[in-house]
Amino acid sequence: GNSVTQMEGPVTLSEEAFLTINCTYTATGYPSLFWYVQYPGEGLQLLLKATKADDKGSNKGFEATYRKETTSFHLEKGSVQVSDSAVYFCALTLESNTGKLIFGQGTTLQVKP
Amino acid sequence: GAGVSQSPSNKVTEKGKDVELRCDPISGHTALYWYRQSLGQGLEFLIYFQGNSAPDKSGLPSDRFSAERTGGSVSTLTIQRTQQEDSAVYLCASSLYKLSTDTQYFGPGTRLTVL
Numbered sequence: 001g002n003s004v005t006q007m008e009g010p011v012t013l014s015e016e017a018f019l020t021i022n023c024t025y026t027a028t029g030y031p032s033l034f035w036y037v038q039y040p041g042e043g044l045q046l047l048l049k050a051t052k053a054d055d056k057g058s059n060k061g062f063e064a065t066y067r068k069e070t071t072s073f074h075l076e077k078g079s080v081q082v083s084d085s086a087v088y089f090c091a092l093t094l095e096s097n098t099g100k101l102i103f104g105q106g107t108t109l110q111v112k113p
Numbered sequence: 114g115a116g117v118s119q120s121p122s123n124k125v126t127e128k129g130k131d132v133e134l135r136c137d138p139i140s141g142h143t144a145l146y147w148y149r150q151s152l153g154q155g156l157e158f159l160i161y162f163q164g165n166s167a168p169d170k171s172g173l174p175s176d177r178f179s180a181e182r183t184g185g186s187v188s189t190l191t192i193q194r195t196q197q198e199d200s201a202v203y204l205c206a207s208s209l210y211k212l213s214t215d216t217q218y219f220g221p222g223t224r225l226t227v228l
Contacts (some may be wrong), residue, residue: 043204
């Protein structure tokens with residue numbers, strides 16, 4: 001079936017460290033890929049997305065590249081801040097699937113000053 | 114403009130009671146989705162509406178769960194005879210269309226606690 005797998009957390013980093021959160025997917029067809037973020041006490045919001053192979057999504061210093069050959073969409077940021085502390089969800093949708101999001105289990109990021 | 118709103122923000126109920134959760138999507142958004150976020154199961158899809166019809170109800174966990182949407186806008190998720198395993202945060206999202214490339218905008222959620 002269609003699924004998303006993320007690296008387990010929590011991930012704890014010092015401010016200005018480099019961040020990678022791994023995400024791989026299994027899908028029939030050609031999915032669109034998303035990263036959503038949930039800051040403490042807030043709702044889910046879109047961080048970035050990529051809708052076809054080799055596309056790079058970027059926002060707020062975060063980047064992720066849609067890699068069809070490795071079925072991956074890893075999230076990266078060169079220098080994290082304390083304000084980046086949140087739960088990050090990788091997700092996919094399929095054209096054949098009514099557009100519903102299929103989420104990974106989420107990765108908690110804690111950035112310490 | 115206004116985002117997706119949900120009410121109530123918190124609901125505590127006793128096992129066996131019925132509850133109704135409400136979602137107001139962004140004006141003009143034709144697609145509406147309900148999801149559930151729980152510790153054990155993560156984020157799960159429940160049901161999708163296009164306009165007032167629900168072509169995909171595949172995520173509803175049992176026949177105690179139902180939902181409707183009226184006027185192509187407000188949606189209500191009803192849980193009958195609540196059980197403790199129904200305790201979760203219920204999230205509503207809307208998008209302009211149902212294209213897989215569209216961004217879904219989420220509401221703040223309703224936290225349901227079944228005692």
